[in-house]
């Protein structure tokens with residue numbers, strides 16, 4: 001067995017971490033043979049709660065968990081880490097957009113960017129979950145200049161999973177029969193969930209989702225808005241934002257990044273834009289990627305029609321605005 005990987009989960013006393021710690025600890029992300037040191041960061045007032053979570057984690061009796069570090073000190077938490085799930089941030093309440101969290105949350109990611117720069121391994125892989133996730137990931141990477149920009153990402157995998165679940169539900173097929181639903185842009189209500197390139201195995205053969213659904217009005221209307229607004233719908237119902245599904249998506253994202261995407265399957269992740277598909281640069285934009293040996297590559301050459309172009313540009317515009325607002329907050 002190899003040396004334990006050092007895996008940081010921030011917001012460790014919060015709701016997403018409560019599911020995420022267990023999923024990571026039992027091997028869902030780094031595999032069944034990879035021992036782990038789990039590092040848990042939260043803020044000082046949450047230390048007593050975090051102690052309770054540590055007790056439970058110990059009581060889960062997970063063979064892969066070889067050590068647990070629970071701390072409120074960023075200098076301790078970020079030391080020599082291989083992977084970081086940056087979850088710790090304020091969640092939104094009913095009636096808010098995720099970007100309304102920017103002023104409260106972006107400084108967390110400035111501080112954690114600096115801590116990554118100072119303490120983490122230079123090949124660390126960073127997933128930002130805390131909202132507004134894309135812009136927080138951008139800020140984090142800007143304050144960690146010694147770590148390659150490709151090592152930072154923002155989570156749009158929950159949106160991808162939501163899109164695939166909508167399609168599978170409508171066609172009454174198992175979820176893993178649907179592939180290559182793409183999320184373009186921001187993890188916000190301007191995101192563009194795109195099924196133009198998606199396929200489904202139905203009745204024993206593979207078909208385009210567009211042909212199998214055969215309802216363009218739904219695909220261009222309610223399907224898109226359901227995925228865009230799913231987070232708000234969960235908040236309206238639960239009075240708390242998505243947690244179990246967010247933890248699962250974070251595991252899917254990091255598992256694919258470490259272990260690679262299966263042949264023929266794409267994953268969507270918010271990554272530093274290189275201008276592909278005519279998207280603005282210097283924003284963390286969600287693209288379809290394939291991953292091998294820990295390196296993602298944007299899926300290139302997909303046709304973009306006028307409908308898609310308008311949606312991809314709208315969400316890019318929002319990301320540019322968020323970036324400019326975030327930089328003002330950080331520089332103030």
Ligand SMILES: NC(=O)C1=CN([C@@H]2O[C@H](COP(=O)(O)OP(=O)(O)OC[C@H]3O[C@@H](n4cnc5c(N)ncnc54)[C@H](O)[C@@H]3O)[C@@H](O)[C@H]2O)C=CC1
Pocket residue numbers: 010011012013014015016017041042043046087088089090091092108128129130131132133155156158159187241242243246
């Ligand atoms: N990208 C995505 O798809 C999703 C993102 N989210 C976002 O994830 C974030 C966390 O959500 P929940 O776990 O539900 O919230 P929560 O409020 O249950 O937990 C957040 C935890 O973060 C801690 N925290 C605050 N500042 C911190 C800091 N500087 N360092 C370390 N920990 C800190 C809090 O004390 C709290 O324990 C929210 O911003 C939420 O909007 C939630 C669902 C999906």
Ligand SMILES: O=C([O-])CC(=O)C(=O)O
Pocket residue numbers: 091092098131158230231232234235241242
């Ligand atoms: O909607 C929220 O605020 C939480 C979140 O990001 C999601 O569920 O997608």
